[in-house]
Amino acid sequence: MRKNFMLIAAMGIFLALIFTAPASVESAAAPKNGLVEIRTEPCRSDGAARQGAPAKARRGSKKRGGAKLLRTDREDLTNLRIELFKEIHPGVIQKVQSPRVLPDMMIDRLLTEERAGKHQADVVWLQFHQVSALERDRMLARYVAVEDAALPDGLKVPGLWRSLGNRLFHIMYNTKLVAAKDAPKSWEELVEPKWQGKLVLDASSYNWFVGMLDYMGEDKGLEFMKKLARNGLQIQQRRSNVENMVSAGEVPVMVANSGTSTADRIAQGEPLAFVKDPKPPIAYGEGLAIMRNAPHPYAAALFIETVLSEPWQRKAAEKIKIRAARPGVPDPLIDSSIKPHFVNPSKWPTKRYEWASVNTFASWCARNSDTCFAESANRLNQTATQKPSATNAAAAQIGERVRRIVELLGSGKTLALLFFSALLVYLVIVPLAVLVFGSFKSVAPGTPDYFTLNFTLENYSRAFASRYLPTATVNTLIFSLGSSTIAFVLGAFLAWVTERTNSPFRSLLYVMAISRVILPGVLVTFSWIVLMSPEIGILNRLLVAAFGLKAAPFNVYSMAGLIWVEGIELTPLAFLLMASAFRSMDPSLEEAAMVRAPGRCRFFAASLCR
Amino acid sequence: MMQPALLSALVLLFIRGIESFETPALIGLRARIFVYTTEIWLNSTRAPTDYGLAGAYAMVLVIISALLILVYLRLTADSEKYMTITGKGYRPRMVDLGKWRLLTGAASMFILFLVFVVPMLTIAWMSLVPSFLASSLEGFQRISFKAYRDALLFPLTRQGIQNSMILGIGSASGVTLITAVIAYIVVKTKLRGRGILDFLTFVPYVVPELSRA
Numbered sequence: 001m002r003k004n005f006m007l008i009a010a011m012g013i014f015l016a017l018i019f020t021a022p023a024s025v026e027s028a029a030a031p032k033n034g035l036v037e038i039r040t041e042p043c044r045s046d047g048a049a050r051q052g053a054p055a056k057a058r059r060g061s062k063k064r065g066g067a068k069l070l071r072t073d074r075e076d077l078t079n080l081r082i083e084l085f086k087e088i089h090p091g092v093i094q095k096v097q098s099p100r101v102l103p104d105m106m107i108d109r110l111l112t113e114e115r116a117g118k119h120q121a122d123v124v125w126l127q128f129h130q131v132s133a134l135e136r137d138r139m140l141a142r143y144v145a146v147e148d149a150a151l152p153d154g155l156k157v158p159g160l161w162r163s164l165g166n167r168l169f170h171i172m173y174n175t176k177l178v179a180a181k182d183a184p185k186s187w188e189e190l191v192e193p194k195w196q197g198k199l200v201l202d203a204s205s206y207n208w209f210v211g212m213l214d215y216m217g218e219d220k221g222l223e224f225m226k227k228l229a230r231n232g233l234q235i236q237q238r239r240s241n242v243e244n245m246v247s248a249g250e251v252p253v254m255v256a257n258s259g260t261s262t263a264d265r266i267a268q269g270e271p272l273a274f275v276k277d278p279k280p281p282i283a284y285g286e287g288l289a290i291m292r293n294a295p296h297p298y299a300a301a302l303f304i305e306t307v308l309s310e311p312w313q314r315k316a317a318e319k320i321k322i323r324a325a326r327p328g329v330p331d332p333l334i335d336s337s338i339k340p341h342f343v344n345p346s347k348w349p350t351k352r353y354e355w356a357s358v359n360t361f362a363s364w365c366a367r368n369s370d371t372c373f374a375e376s377a378n379r380l381n382q383t384a385t386q387k388p389s390a391t392n393a394a395a396a397q398i399g400e401r402v403r404r405i406v407e408l409l410g411s412g413k414t415l416a417l418l419f420f421s422a423l424l425v426y427l428v429i430v431p432l433a434v435l436v437f438g439s440f441k442s443v444a445p446g447t448p449d450y451f452t453l454n455f456t457l458e459n460y461s462r463a464f465a466s467r468y469l470p471t472a473t474v475n476t477l478i479f480s481l482g483s484s485t486i487a488f489v490l491g492a493f494l495a496w497v498t499e500r501t502n503s504p505f506r507s508l509l510y511v512m513a514i515s516r517v518i519l520p521g522v523l524v525t526f527s528w529i530v531l532m533s534p535e536i537g538i539l540n541r542l543l544v545a546a547f548g549l550k551a552a553p554f555n556v557y558s559m560a561g562l563i564w565v566e567g568i569e570l571t572p573l574a575f576l577l578m579a580s581a582f583r584s585m586d587p588s589l590e591e592a593a594m595v596r597a598p599g600r601c602r603f604f605a606a607s608l609c610r
Numbered sequence: 611m612m613q614p615a616l617l618s619a620l621v622l623l624f625i626r627g628i629e630s631f632e633t634p635a636l637i638g639l640r641a642r643i644f645v646y647t648t649e650i651w652l653n654s655t656r657a658p659t660d661y662g663l664a665g666a667y668a669m670v671l672v673i674i675s676a677l678l679i680l681v682y683l684r685l686t687a688d689s690e691k692y693m694t695i696t697g698k699g700y701r702p703r704m705v706d707l708g709k710w711r712l713l714t715g716a717a718s719m720f721i722l723f724l725v726f727v728v729p730m731l732t733i734a735w736m737s738l739v740p741s742f743l744a745s746s747l748e749g750f751q752r753i754s755f756k757a758y759r760d761a762l763l764f765p766l767t768r769q770g771i772q773n774s775m776i777l778g779i780g781s782a783s784g785v786t787l788i789t790a791v792i793a794y795i796v797v798k799t800k801l802r803g804r805g806i807l808d809f810l811t812f813v814p815y816v817v818p819e820l821s822r823a
Contacts, residue, residue, distance in 0.1 A: 237639065420792050432672070439665030459666035468644060476645040479634070480627030488620050490721050501707050503714040505722075512726040519729070525633045527732035538732070557641035566633045571725045574623055581615035 085306060107133050110291075114139055119293035122300040128207075128343075131161050131287030141290040143301060147308035154342020155285040155325050163285025164307055165322040167258035168340050169208050171275040172243070177252035186279040187212065190228055190255060197232035200251040202242045207343065208256040211282035214343045228255075247272055250535040258284070260321055283340035285325060479562055486567025491574025499582035510579075513572040521569050528565045532556035614685040621682045625675050646671060 107130050113120060114137065124131060124140075134140055144159050156162035171190075173183055177198075184190055190199060213221035234251060236242045243261060246254045247270045262274045288307070290300045306312055313324040323331055331338075440455040463469075494513070498506040516524075531539040532554040540552035555561060631647040638648055650667040707714060738754065 234640075420788070423788065424792070435665045435668055435672075438662055439669055441662055459662040460669075462663055463666040463670075468649060472644045472646055472649040475638075475643055476628060479643075479645050480624050483630075484620060484623035484627045487623050488616075490725070491619070491623075492616065494718055494721060497714050497718050501711070501714060503707055503711050503718065505715055505719060509718060509722060512722050516726045516729075521630075522632045522636070523733050524729045525636045527729040527736070529636065530732055530736060531728070556637055559641075559643055562633060562637050562641065562643060565637060566627060566630055568725055569630075569633065570623055570626055571721070573626070574619060577619040577622065578616060581619065 085303065085312070106130070110134060110139065111137065114293075119291065119295060121291050122294040122296050123288065123290055123303055125164075125286065125288050128161075128285065128287045131289055134289070134291075135160060139292050141292045141294060141297065143290050143297075143304070145301070145304050145308060147305055150308070150310075150326050152325075152327060152342060154283075161287040161289035162304070162308065163325045164288055165316070165325050166283045166285045166340065166342065167207075168277065168281055168283045168323060168338065169205075169211070169256045169258050170262065171278050172246060172254040172257045172262045172272060173274070174246050174249055174252050175271045175273050177249060180273060183273070183275050184253070184278065185275060187282075188224070188279075190253075191224065191231050193231070195231055195253065198252045199228070199231065199255050200234045200236055200242055200245060200253070201255040202239045202257070203235050203237050204239065205256045207258075207284035208282055211284060211341065211343050215280050215282060215341045248536050250533060256282075263321070277338050281338050281340040283323070283342055285342065475559070478559060479566065482559075482563035483566035483570060486563065487570035487574040490567070490571045492578050494571075494575045495578035495582045499579055509575070513575045516572040517576065524569045525565055528561075528568070529556055532561060618682045618685040621678050621685070625678050628671065628674065 106124075106126060110121065110124070124134065126134075131140070140160055142159050145162060148156055148158060148162050151162055155166060171184055184195070189195075209225070212224065215221070216224060233255065236245065239257070239261070242254055243257065243265065245251050247265060249271075257274070262272060265272050266274075288304060290297060290304065294300050307316075308325070310326060310329070313326045313329045316322055317324045317329050317331065439459050440457070441459075494509055497503045498509050529537075531537050534540060534552040534555045534557070537552060537554060537556070540554055543549060543553050544551075556565065629647065631651070634643070634645045634648045635651065637643075638645060644652070646667075650664060650671075737758065
């Protein structure tokens with residue numbers, strides 16, 4: 001029986017590792033997952049002047065290699081665009097990289113590659129603010145595309161980057177909750193009291209934020225944003241999540257959405273509709289640029305010239321239903337006569353795009369919409385200190401050296417002890433040391449100053465300057481105490497029942513607890529949200545219907561909800577931890593005692609010794 | 611007799627609570643309740659990543675958790691004392707609950723229901739109906755396996771599964787091997803310094819996963 005438990009437990013832990021490990025690794029090393037390898041054809045790259053490249057590029061040359069693209073957007077759209085390009089120039093594109101994690105991680109990666117001197121990317125195809133981060137580090141090539149001239153002002157910075165299409169912001173709403181005739185026709189309408197508490201905005205809508213400020217003027221724009229915030233605007237992470245919320249009826253109106261996802265969802269039968277061109281029409285473009293150290297600059301130029309050309313733009317508009325960057329190309333979804341307002345990137349200098357980085361915006365917004373806008377605007381005028389990407393290479397080298405020294409020392413068991421200490425030091429202490437070391441540095445790893453003894457407390461003063469820290473500390477204590485107590489009480493009860501009593505279903509408890517540990521915790525959290533959300537919670541709806549309640553009895557979005565969900569999530573772990581404690585105080589010591597006195601072992605049940 | 615073991619479990623659970631990120635991120639952000647991990651995330655993730663600031667925040671967590679781990683190790687060290695009394699012939703005595711069995715059985719089934727059945731059923735339900743119908747009866751008419759088909763046909767899924775398998779098998783067997791040897795050294799030898807090994811194995815617990823990634 002016990003053997004079986006051990007076996008199940010071992011398998012459980014094993015599977016748990018399989019399913020939980022990738023999450024942390026994906027964020028550390030984004031690459032392989034999103035790679036699309038494409039065979040390549042010879043393409044010239046001889047380092048000559050890059051201007052007027054397309055003619056040369058088409059001629060081709062001896063050297064093998066194609067353009068490599070780097071970008072982060074919806075992968076399907078990107079791939080469709082790439083396919084269109086390949087129809088015209090088969091074999092030029094070698095690789096498309098688009099890590100599916102956070103968009104901003106691509107910047108980290110490019111900066112790291114640059115510092116390491118590994119120049120792999122030819123073309124970047126990112127958000128404007130991300131491209132400007134690269135420009136600040138002088139990582140972009142000067143390239144005046146022949147086709148740049150055809151683009152309107154807001155969609156290019158001559159000689160640096162340009163956009164392929166443009167996205168018009170629209171208002172998306174749930175048709176079950178908002179009638180078409182009541183839907184807001186302009187942005188200004190959203191500050192009216194009838195929308196109080198009914199609005200949600202995706203935290204990455206900085207393009208819309210800047211667009212409005214650009215159109216209305218900074219002061220008036222901010223005033224509008226604050227009014228909107230006071231009207232109970234919610235700001236949530238991730239666009240698809242926000243779309244789901246509106247679709248499910250948690251919030252009736254999504255303030256600013258763009259692209260084709262709303263149309264896609266309507267086609268799927270979701271109860272959604274959109275106001276296509278709320279006044280004023282605000283649109284934004286993307287940044288398409290060549291890297292300064294691109295290994296295949298001509299192929300890169302060829303790519304850019306092609307996708308900006310009129311035939312390609314028409315084809316893309318027809319096939320992929322994107323709004324083309326070139327004026328005059330008919331719009332597939334929305335009235336082409338709409339003249340949107342583009343943010344002029346040159347009016348919003350590089351540093352001003354700093355704040356727009358998804359999470360910077362989100363960090364203010366998550367707390368309080370009102371301060372969100374005020375503080376976001378403050379950030380517009382701050383020059384952010386440029387921050388590093390940590391490379392573990394140096395640390396790994398040190399770890400390697402330590403290990404070698406250890407290997408030279410001693411022999412036998414002492415050697416093993418030293419070896420494993422070193423291994424642990426390498427696996428455990430080195431990352432910790434890098435963390436500690438890095439927290440005292442204000443320069444990037446890889447920059448010359450990093451390994452000097454210039455330490456600073458700047459990071460700490462910045463960290464503790466946050467006025468939200470005291471609240472966060474109190475919250476953390478309440479949250480951890482509450483959830484660990486729930487888990488402890490429930491887990492201890494289960495452990496006692498299974499190990500010390502003859503209560504029924506005991507073995508079932510083990511199976512279920514281990515299966516639950518295998519299940520990623522996020523899913524548990526999600527399921528409780530679906531059950532206890534005040535708007536759409538299944539449990540809430542059932543109880544309201546059954547007992548005729550006036551309001552939803554549970555609200556998962558509260559400290560109590562937080563504690564409950566985490567407590568329930570931790571319970572299986574608590575159970576497994578304590579079950580072994582109940583079963584035998586410390587089996588390893590028990591065994592150790594047996595080893596030391598093998599003679600007496602025979603005295604006891606043979607099963608115990610086996 | 612159980613005291614140290616139970617207390618140490620409580621300490622570990624408390625540390626897990628402090629370091630948990632997913633629940634505070636999914637629920638806390640919406641409720642505008644911020645804990646330490648979400649605070650770190652909000653303040654230090656930007657492009658390019660601010661490792662210095664993240665490190666400074668993480669240090670506070672490290673210090674708190676390190677203190678708690680020391681408490682944990684102290685507790686488990688004391689347990690040796692209790693061990694000697696029980697002796698190796700010790701078998702846990704089973705309590706015959708009699709009629710109360712039904713009550714404890716029902717209670718444990720209820721806890722199991724909350725901990726395992728409810729999340730599983732909800733997830734299964736969500737996978738079968740379109741997300742916007744998750745909380746209405748209309749959902750029953752729209753049950754389909756479309757989500758599964760989509761997931762399986764998504765080209766990256768297969769690679770994802772493959773990566774997960776390699777990573778999982780690799781790290782699981784690697785970790786098992788290393789910890790087995792370490793456990794052997796700590797428990798079965800009398801080498802000087804083996805306590806250090808014991809302590810080192812706990813250090814990862816101290817470092818919040820968030821900051822290691």
